[in-house]
Amino acid sequence: MRKPGDQMVKEKLNNNKAKLRKGLWSPEEDEKLMNYMLTNGQGCWSDIARNAGLQRCGKSCRLRWINYLRPDLKRGAFSPQEEELIIHLHSILGNRWSQIAARLPGRTDNEIKNFWNSTVKKRLKNNNNNSTSSQNNSDSISEPNKGTVMEGMMAMHEYDVAAMYMDSSSSSSSSIQAMVMNSQFNPFPPMDNKFDIVNGSFDFSTCLQQVDMGNRGFGQDYGVMEPYVMGLDNDLSVPSLEGTGTEQNYDYIFDTKTNINNQLNNSTESIKVEDIVGIENHWQGQGDSFKMGELDWEGLLANVSSLPYLDFHVE
DNA sequence: AAAGACTGCAACCGCAACCTT
DNA sequence: GAAGGTTGCGGTTGCAGTCTT
Structure with a gap:
């Protein structure tokens, strides 16, 4: 105190x-x-x-x-998918809230940290208490370990990508934010087309690097894709995204206490991803499966930035 | 209805890393 | 390379709202 x-x-x-x-x-x-x-x-x-x-x-x-x-924040309660993803990511990353937040578009590290400390931790603790087997005690919640990492990554692999594109409906109906921005600020700038949502393919060989908001006067930390430095020699396949389409619909309604209300509609712009630097063939082309047994977990944990990011998806 | 306990969240603090000069 | 300034991050605190007794 x-x-x-x-x-x-x-x-x-x-x-x-x-x-x-x-x-x-x-x-x-x-x-x-x-x-x-x-x-x-x-x-x-x-x-x-x-x-x-x-x-x-x-x-x-x-x-x-x-x-x-900041306008690209998603407000409101965490969806079950988000919650699940937070748990998975925490099992891998531990209390690296900023790293976790970087994979949850529209969420801040503070928000996730609060959510974890107030809700998830409690819930998981209760679950553990209810579990008679109790093989995983609370340590597995607060500390990354190989067991939970495995579970987390397996779950990530099987994860419905719809869940990874978090709750897009709530973002559009969210009471917050957004604004229209003048040309100075476009949280989702045009990127090279490396992510083909329609076909469900994602060229990890040229993964995300930075959606450099800094160039537009924003960002540096939030909403910025960090460079991958991959520690995996395996392929991670990404299921197709049905119904999401290639168009990205920026529908920002700036609704703070000001009277500024604007809308930016950029629905014809294809989703593109900047060239990814720092990865060379780590994610590509070795078949369809994510081979857990071959992972270098020590390396993975030592290099948390190697984990996949969620791309932005705002409607 | 009132008082105390609890909860969730916004914001602060301190430290480390990074940047600039 | 040193010093000073800035930024990023995780841990922690305080307070307002809600719940419980």
Whole structure:
């Protein structure tokens, strides 16, 4: 627990020094930050805080943007598919929330962390308690291990890809967000066509690298595909995505406390993926199956960035 | 109806890595 | 290479809302 006294002293110091606000953000502050980001894009956060006229430190602005204001966030409850995926990923990655979040479009590390700590952990604990066999105790929940990794990856392999394209309906009906953006911000920029959803093929040899929002003034961490550095010499097949189509429908409705409401419809643009760097033939062409027995688990766990990412799918 | 316990989530803190000069 | 600034991340805290007694 924080010591109230210490906290008060710190706050006093902060207030006296820079008169920086702390605590919950007001709608006015949100609006200021949002407007600034829309107009100027992302830059140095301390400059943003200053230039936007916010009495906040850059760090606080960054966090607010990432966890609440940024337009590509999916809000609302986690779907069962998302929950399942989080459990799988956690069994592999442990508490690397940002890595997990990177594979769940529209979700933040903070959100997932909170969800895990408040809901999933409890649920799994209950399940374990109910299980008389109790071979997997709570350690398997909080710590990655080979057993759960196996289970996780097996499940991932069998995973219905529909589940990987998370709950797209909820994203469109979500109460949040999005906005239209001027040309400065397109969270789903055109990419080279490496991902053929219609045919269900995904050329892992040129996997995702970065959807570089940074070039458009955003991003760096969220919504950015990290380069793969694959540790697998196996193929991971991806079932076809029926009904998802190749078109990507950007339907952003910016609905914060501001009155800005816009829509970006880019439904004719095919999904494309940037050239992927750092992978050479790790995922391609060795048959249809994902051969679990041949995995180098040590290598995999040592190199968590090798895990597959979910692609964005927004309707 | 009121008070205490519980819960979920937003936000802060501290540290490490990275970047710039 | 050192120093200072910035960013990213995971752990933790505090508070408002909800539930229970």
